[in-house]
Amino acid sequence: MSSSINHESICLPITFVNELSKSKDLPETLDLISHWLPQIIDADRASVCLHNGQEDTLEVYALYGNKAIQANTILQIDNTMVGRVFQSKTLEINNNLKESQDFDCRILHEGGLNSCMDVPLQKSGACFGTLNLGSLRENAYQTQHAVLLECIANWLANYLHAQMEITEQKKRAETDPLTKASNRRCLTIVGNELLNKWQSDKQPFAMIMMDIDNFKHFNDRYGHNVGDLVLVTFSQVINQVIRTYDHFFRVGGDEFVILVSGNVDAAEKLAERIRLEVAGMSVQYDIHNLHITISCGVTSAQLQDDSLESIYNRADQALYLSKKNGRDRTTVN
Numbered sequence: 001m002s003s004s005i006n007h008e009s010i011c012l013p014i015t016f017v018n019e020l021s022k023s024k025d026l027p028e029t030l031d032l033i034s035h036w037l038p039q040i041i042d043a044d045r046a047s048v049c050l051h052n053g054q055e056d057t058l059e060v061y062a063l064y065g066n067k068a069i070q071a072n073t074i075l076q077i078d079n080t081m082v083g084r085v086f087q088s089k090t091l092e093i094n095n096n097l098k099e100s101q102d103f104d105c106r107i108l109h110e111g112g113l114n115s116c117m118d119v120p121l122q123k124s125g126a127c128f129g130t131l132n133l134g135s136l137r138e139n140a141y142q143t144q145h146a147v148l149l150e151c152i153a154n155w156l157a158n159y160l161h162a163q164m165e166i167t168e169q170k171k172r173a174e175t176d177p178l179t180k181a182s183n184r185r186c187l188t189i190v191g192n193e194l195l196n197k198w199q200s201d202k203q204p205f206a207m208i209m210m211d212i213d214n215f216k217h218f219n220d221r222y223g224h225n226v227g228d229l230v231l232v233t234f235s236q237v238i239n240q241v242i243r244t245y246d247h248f249f250r251v252g253g254d255e256f257v258i259l260v261s262g263n264v265d266a267a268e269k270l271a272e273r274i275r276l277e278v279a280g281m282s283v284q285y286d287i288h289n290l291h292i293t294i295s296c297g298v299t300s301a302q303l304q305d306d307s308l309e310s311i312y313n314r315a316d317q318a319l320y321l322s323k324k325n326g327r328d329r330t331t332v333n
């Protein structure tokens with residue numbers, strides 16, 4: 001791939017520019033960038049790091065070529081070259097990784113690389129990540145490469161920032177702010193996707209509906225804040241127990257749903273595990289050790305189900321029976 005480097009103009013592959021403008025989401029944009037960068041500036045490795053929200057870390061989100069530092073690795077800001085570039089918002093070149101004390105440079109060198117160059121990604125003066133190149137050669141990067149990478153980073157930052165904003169807004173629209181569980185809107189989206197798969201490929205899925213027993217009592221006796229604490233603690237327990245391919249939603253005040261990839265037996269087992277886990281936990285408030293129980297209703301997608309609503313209603317009926325029969329139990333419908 002030809003690219004010209006001088007201080008007045010840059011030459012970019014047409015396919016890259018076209019693919020970038022058509023990219024539909026953040027992961028695709030990140031992949032495109034790391035794929036095309038080594039074809040614009042000579043490199044054996046390219047990656048994009050993004051700042052991890054409130055934490056003082058950067059995450060490697062996209063990677064092309066040498067895998068000395070893997071995708072999804074979390075890097076500390078305070079002992080890495082990439083962290084320094086992020087904080088100082090200044091491009092850095094290291095053409096002799098062997099001599100570096102920086103954690104990331106040492107790992108890159110152990111992985112066979114000898115030079116690297118990192119540049120900040122900035123929007124409105126705030127840094128939100130870095131573009132990173134690595135080369136097997138020593139002294140691979142000079143001023144003309146830095147000028148080019150900086151220019152590309154400033155241009156790409158606009159795309160990345162816009163897509164990060166969209167991703168964030170989408171997440172906010174589908175997340176319950178108190179418990180951070182997905183909300184009812186998201187249940188409709190994910191549930192219908194699972195229903196489509198069930199109807200086309202018979203991939204089984206099940207629904208667990210859960211409700212905290214006598215939750216009103218916690219609000220009335222200890223106050224709304226303690227009620228909130230109970231909801232948050234309960235949600236944390238669920239997140240620890242479910243598998244990555246199950247989905248957890250808050251659908252009402254103290255009402256929650258899990259969509260389980262699997263049949264009704266798997267869902268019943270999971271519901272019982274959660275019920276027992278919750279019964280065994282305590283919520284610490286002031287001098288109080290609060291204990292809660294939950295009731296569960298379980299059902300699975302069946303041949304006659306032509307809408308998510310019919311599955312939801314069946315789970316709701318099962319939950320109703322658990323409540324009616326004394327609470328702190330699971331009913332399968």
Ligand SMILES: Nc1nc2c(ncn2[C@@H]2O[C@H](COP(=O)(O)OP(=O)(O)OP(=O)(O)O)[C@@H](O)[C@H]2O)c(=O)[nH]1
Pocket residue numbers: 178211212213214215216217219223224225226227228231252253254323327
């Ligand atoms: N603290 C807090 N309370 C909430 C929230 N949303 C709803 N609630 C309260 O949750 C309670 C739900 O109670 P109900 O579902 O009526 O009944 P319950 O006390 O859980 O009793 P059973 O479901 O029959 O076991 C109500 O008192 C609501 O006001 C919230 O975000 N935070």
